[in-house]
Amino acid sequence: MRYLFRPPGTEGAALLALPWHQPLEEWDPSLLLEVPQRGISRHVVRFVAEQGRVFALKEIAEPLARHEYALLGEFEAEGLPAVSVLGICVDRPDGQDAILVTRYLEYSMSYRYLFSRPSARQSVDQLTDTLVVLLVRLHLAGVFWGDCSLSNTLFRLDAGALAAHLVDAETAERHPQLSRGQRHYDLDLARERVGAELLDLQAGELLPQGVDPIEVADSLPVRYDRLWEEVTHEELFRAEEQRYRVADRLRRLNDLGFDVGEVELVTSDEGARLRVETRVSAPGQHRRELFRLTGLEVQENQARRLLNDLRTFRAYLEQKTGAPVSEAVAGAQWLAEVYQPVIDAIPPDLAGRLAPAEVFHEVLEHRWFLSEQAGRDVGTTAAAKSYLRNVLPATPEELTTPSVIANRP
Template sequence: MRYLFRPPATDATGLLSLPWHQPLEEWDDAHLLDVPQRGISRHVVRFVAVEGRVYALKEIAEPLARHEYALLAQFEAEGLPAVSVLGICIDRPDDQQAILVTRYLEYSMSYRWLFSGPQGERSADQLLDTMVVLLVRLHLAGIFWGDCSLSNTLFRLDAGTFAAYLVDAETVERYPSLTRGQRAYDVDLARERVGAELLDLRAGGLLPAGVDPFEVAEGLPRRYESLWEEVTREEVFRTDEQRYRIAERLQRLNQLGFDVGEVELITAEDGTRLRVETRVADPGHNRRELFRLTGLEVQERQAQRLLNDVRAYRAYLEQQAGRPVPESTAGHQWLAEVYQPVVDAIPPDLAGRLAPAEVFHEVLEHRWFLSERAGRDVGTTQAAQSYFTTELPKTPQELTTPSVIAGRK
């Protein structure tokens, strides 16, 4: 037998003592962990607990195991929402199939568990919306799932909402980008599978009476198209609206769980056309990206907001110059002409109440509010002056500020 494990390989040492030479369905219960209400699988799947960690083991043909192993490793490296793969066991005795090993997603729940609980009735729409977000994220990355279903998805609570993760990648195919037909086919497969799974729950008496399997499943394509349109559509607006309208659009995408790549502004007869490249970023990506472009070290969400402003500013510079502007140039120019003047303008008696990056974020929020009320972009300078006069004084003075420390000596 041979084992292929991804780093850190120390995770795998405790697994080596398991009876890999035996068919997975014949393993003794002493090695196995019961996971309640897990999804339906066409393969033999078992769970084991070793040295405080839980792993999912799936018996599958070696070519499919290698295919899934490689894809899940890619997804993890790119920060895509999928389970983490540990390794595979191949060349097992008597021509047995390979075993794919993935790390169990902590605090995750299957759809069977969620629908069979007391919260099932109000979870139907939430779960479908969450699964649609997952499917859109994968499609943006050029990933054709080919088997999108509730059984192949795990759900985890995230600040009162659900986050969805791909579990099964054996049917996945990856392309530079997906055609409309490929996306539509994937969505149609999801609709069929979700409908069948909900009917199965109803037959088992697990589905709340208020949930209609057909209605829920038939609504999936509509939910998908609505979200896809939101994250990929072009937007047209007047030139005097551009900065605050760009900020509004990028913030809306962030709230939906998507990050922003390139921002392109195109001057047209009907107004300025905004085109946004939407993507999913790996954890910490925004902090690293902002530091690379500007040298600023801030928190992740602050970095996301500041990067949005950098990209909007770069698009503005390119529109004014009529040519591409390198992102490094835009980053340094934004720092000198947009960010630093706001920080330098903070009144001395108010300095230290909030971190500089948080102040700038608040100014951007205030700018959006003022621009929305005025029906035009009021600009960062005017927004900053208004914020320093009306909003920042309301922020309690922190005990760590130099003025307070000096006053207590």
């Protein structure tokens, strides 16, 4: 047998003691973790924990395993939203399939789990739009997925919204650029699969009343074309409009969750033509800014929400002191006096329910709700106490490495 790990290190070495010579279905249950949030797979998939990390193991034909291993490595290096690959085990005894090893995506959920949660707040439209954003990102990077579906996607909460990540890349192909025909063929495959998955949810009485699975699936091409046009079209405007029209276009792209690479302006007798190179890496404008000011690493929508609160806090400091307050000083004080006290107040038995930044976002939402009821600002401290006492305990426990390992048989 041979093992390939990316990058080589302690994570891969910790897994070497596992019984790779045995079929995954025959592994001792004591070595495995039960993951209730996992989706449906046509392959044998098992989960293990080593050194405080959770890994997914998928048994798959060796050529496909090598193909997926290489592609997922490329995706991770380029910042595409996909699971992170660790390695593969090949040349297993008796002609067994290879095993692909990926790192489990923390705080992620399958689409079935999203709709089976007692407090599910995600709409079918939200789920579909999130999947469309993922497909557009991949197509901009020249990736033909070939198996786009809800089952092959993991979802994470991001300040009340959802972020989607590719899980299965065995059928994916990489090209310098996709033609319109390739993109729409991929989209047709997605429409068929999503329609079948929603019909399955409906049969299991998990789909909200009044939702037509076929109508939702048929809306995928419309949603896709609308987003593709927004992120790729060229604009023509008068020279005197140049400054604000460019700024407006870039802001719209950022709001959609896309970064901007090169901006090209070509002037002619018709006016100025704007062409924007839309980057396919995970959006990062707000994440980078929040990290620069506070050292916090969170998702994009969470970062946007936290930055808004930080800026409000900075304005409060300037009003209180009667003098300008630098971003760096405001960031340090906000982290120490506003954000961290909320996170530190989370009871240990509730710490794994949501990501810390998601908890803070929900506290801010709860503060707004309580303030509306009271007709005055109740403050973050009071809102946090109320939220941690009345709301968070009712939130289902999401899959995190500590919670899964703690509950292992």
